[in-house]
Amino acid sequence: VTAEPGAVPARRGRRRGGGDTRAEILAAARAEFAAKGYDGASVRGIARAAGVDPALVHHYFGTKEQVFVTALQLPFDPSEVVPRLVAGTPEELGERIVRFFLSVWERPDARAPFLTLLGAAMTNEPAAAMLRGFVTSTLLQRIAASLHAPDAGLRVTAAVGQLLGVGVVRYVVRVEPLASASVDEVVALVAPTVQRYLAP
Amino acid sequence: VTAEPGAVPARRGRRRGGGDTRAEILAAARAEFAAKGYDGASVRGIARAAGVDPALVHHYFGTKEQVFVTALQLPFDPSEVVPRLVAGTPEELGERIVRFFLSVWERPDARAPFLTLLGAAMTNEPAAAMLRGFVTSTLLQRIAASLHAPDAGLRVTAAVGQLLGVGVVRYVVRVEPLASASVDEVVALVAPTVQRYLAP
Numbered sequence: 001v002t003a004e005p006g007a008v009p010a011r012r013g014r015r016r017g018g019g020d021t022r023a024e025i026l027a028a029a030r031a032e033f034a035a036k037g038y039d040g041a042s043v044r045g046i047a048r049a050a051g052v053d054p055a056l057v058h059h060y061f062g063t064k065e066q067v068f069v070t071a072l073q074l075p076f077d078p079s080e081v082v083p084r085l086v087a088g089t090p091e092e093l094g095e096r097i098v099r100f101f102l103s104v105w106e107r108p109d110a111r112a113p114f115l116t117l118l119g120a121a122m123t124n125e126p127a128a129a130m131l132r133g134f135v136t137s138t139l140l141q142r143i144a145a146s147l148h149a150p151d152a153g154l155r156v157t158a159a160v161g162q163l164l165g166v167g168v169v170r171y172v173v174r175v176e177p178l179a180s181a182s183v184d185e186v187v188a189l190v191a192p193t194v195q196r197y198l199a200p
Numbered sequence: 201v202t203a204e205p206g207a208v209p210a211r212r213g214r215r216r217g218g219g220d221t222r223a224e225i226l227a228a229a230r231a232e233f234a235a236k237g238y239d240g241a242s243v244r245g246i247a248r249a250a251g252v253d254p255a256l257v258h259h260y261f262g263t264k265e266q267v268f269v270t271a272l273q274l275p276f277d278p279s280e281v282v283p284r285l286v287a288g289t290p291e292e293l294g295e296r297i298v299r300f301f302l303s304v305w306e307r308p309d310a311r312a313p314f315l316t317l318l319g320a321a322m323t324n325e326p327a328a329a330m331l332r333g334f335v336t337s338t339l340l341q342r343i344a345a346s347l348h349a350p351d352a353g354l355r356v357t358a359a360v361g362q363l364l365g366v367g368v369v370r371y372v373v374r375v376e377p378l379a380s381a382s383v384d385e386v387v388a389l390v391a392p393t394v395q396r397y398l399a400p
Contacts, residue, residue, distance in 0.1 A: 119322030121373055122315045132373050140375065157369055157378035158389050165365025169357055173321055173332050175340065178357035189358050193393050 022060055025050045029071040034126055038068060038133025065138050072117060075110035078138035086146040094195025098163070098187050105167045106183070115172060118164075135160070147198060159197040166190055222260055225250045229271040234326055238268060238333025265338050272317060275310035278338035286346040294395025298363070298387050305367045306383070315372060335360070347398060359397040366390055 028050035032041045043064050047054040061067040069077050085096050105111050120127035140160065144152040166186065170178045178186070228250035232241045243264050247254040261267045269277050285296050305311045320327035340360065344352040366386065370378045378386070 115322045118368075118373075119319045122319030122322070122368075128373050132375055135373065135375055151377075153377045154381055154385065154389060157375050158366065158386075158393075160375070161365035161367075161369040161378070161390075162362045162393070163365065164368060165361035165363065166358065167361075168318075168322075168364060168368075169361040173318075173328050173335065175332055175335055175357050175360070177351075177353045178361070181354055185354065186358075189354060189397070190361075193358075193362070193396070196393070197389070 021050075021052060021056070025052060025057055025060060025067075026071045029067050033068060033071065033130050037126070037129040038131075038137060040133075043067065065134075068134055073113040075104050075107070075114070078142065082139065082142045086143060090199055091195075093198055094193070095187060095191040097159070097194050097198075098191045099183070101163045101167070102183050102186060105171050111167070111171060118168075143198070149200060155197045155200070159194045162190060162193050162197070221250075221252060221256070225252060225257055225260060225267075226271045229267050233268060233271065233330050237326070237329040238331075238337060240333075243267065265334075268334055273313040275304050275307070275314065278342065282339065282342045286343060290399050291395075293398055294393070295387060295391040297359070297394050297398075298391045299383070301363045301367070302383050302386060305371050311367070311371060318368075343398070349400060355397045355400070359394045362390060362393050362397070 025046065029041075029046045032046045032049055035041075036045070041064065043057050044054050046067065047057045050057070057067060061070050063079070065079055066077060068074070081100065085100060086093065088096060117127060117131055121131045140153065140156050144156045147155070149155055166178070169175050170181075170186070225246065229241075229246045232246045232249055235241075236245070241264065243257050244254050246267065247257045250257070257267060261270050263279070265279055266277060268274070281300065285300055286293065288296060317327060317331055321331045340353065340356050344356045347355070349355060366378070369375050370381075370386070
C-alpha cells in the first residue's frame with residue numbers, strides 16, 4: 001500500500017525523525033484510527049497527518065497493525081502471537097489460547113489500555129468501529145483461516161466472546177468466585193469451550 | 201430491613217407522594233447505589249435521601265432489587281425472570297437462558313442502559329462495584345442455588361461471561377459473522393456451552 005522501509009524517506013521538506021517525531025506519529029495515528037476506523041486508516045494517511053514520509057512510519061513501527069498496537073498501547077502484537085498459538089497440537093488449542101489470554105489480562109498495565117478502548121466502544125460508535133476492524137483483521141481472520149470448518153468465522157467470534165466475557169467478569173466487574181479462582185481453575189473450566197468452538 | 205408496604209407511610213413531615221416524588225426517589229436511588237454499591241445501599245437510605253418514608257419507596261417500587269432495576273432502567277427484573285428460567289426441563293436450561301438473553305439484547309432500548317453501566321464499570325470502580333453487587337445478589341446466587349454442583353458458583357460466572365461476551369461482540373463491537381448471524385444460529389452454537397457449565 002505504501003512505501004517500503006527501504007525507500008527514500010524524506011521529500012518536500014517533511015521532517016526526518018528527531019526527538020518527538022515518534023510521539024507525533026503515534027498521536028497522528030490515534031487521531032487517524034479514531035476518525036477512519038481501523039480499515040479506513042492507512043500508513044500513508046498517518047504519515048501525512050504527522051508531516052513525515054510513510055517510510056519513516058514503517059521504519060519506526062512496521063505495518064499498520066503494529067502502528068495500531070503501539071499507538072493504543074495494546075499488550076501484544078497479533079501478527080506475532082496468533083501464528084504461535086495456532087501452531088502446536090490441535091487438541092490443546094483451546095488451552096493454549098485461554099492460558100495466553102489470561103496471562104495478558106492478569107497484568108493490570110496490560111489490560112488497562114484495552115479496557116479503555118472497550119469502555120469507549122460501549123457508547124461510542126467510532127470507538128466500536130476501530131475495535132471491530134482491528135479485531136477482525138488481526139485476530140479473527142487469521143485464526144479462522146487456520147481452521148477448516150465451514151462456519152469457522154462464527155465459531156471464532158463465539159470463542160472471542162467467551163474469552164472477552166470471562167475477562168470482563170473476572171478482572172473488571174470482579175464477580176466471585178470467578179475473580180478469585182486460580183488460573184488453572186479457569187483454564188479447566190473454559191478451555192474445553194474454546195476447544196469445542198475452534199476444533200469441533 | 202425496612203418497613204412493609206402496609207405500614208404507615210408518612211411521619212415527621214415527609215412528603216407523601218405527588219407529581220415528582222417517584223422521579224425524586226429514583227434520582228436518590230441512583231445516587232445511593234453509586235455511592236454505596238448495591239450491597240451497601242438500602243431502601244431506608246434511599247428514602248432518607250429522597251425525604252420520604254421507606255414505606256412509600258416500597259409502595260412505588262417494591263424491593264431494593266426492584267428499585268435498582270427501575271432506577272437504572274434495566275430491561276428485566278431478575279426476581280421474576282430467574283425462577284422462570286431455572287424451572288422447566290434441565291436438558292434445555294442452556295437454550296432457555298441463551299434465548300432469553302438474546303431476546304433482551306436484540307432490543308436497542310433494552311441493552312442501552314446496561315451498556316452505559318458496563319462501559320462505566322470498565323474504568324470506574326464504584327460503577328463496577330454497583331454492577332458486581334447487583335449481578336451477584338440477583339442473578340448468580342439465585343441460579344447457583346438451583347444447581348447441585350460443588351463448584352456451581354464458578355460455573356455460573358463462566359456462563360455469565362459467555363453470555364456477556366457474546367452480547368458485547370455481537371451487539372456492541374458488532375464483529376462479523378456473529379453480528380449478522382440469526383438468533384437460531386447463535387443459540388445452536390452457544391446453548392451447549394451454557395448447558396455444559398450449568399448442568400455438567
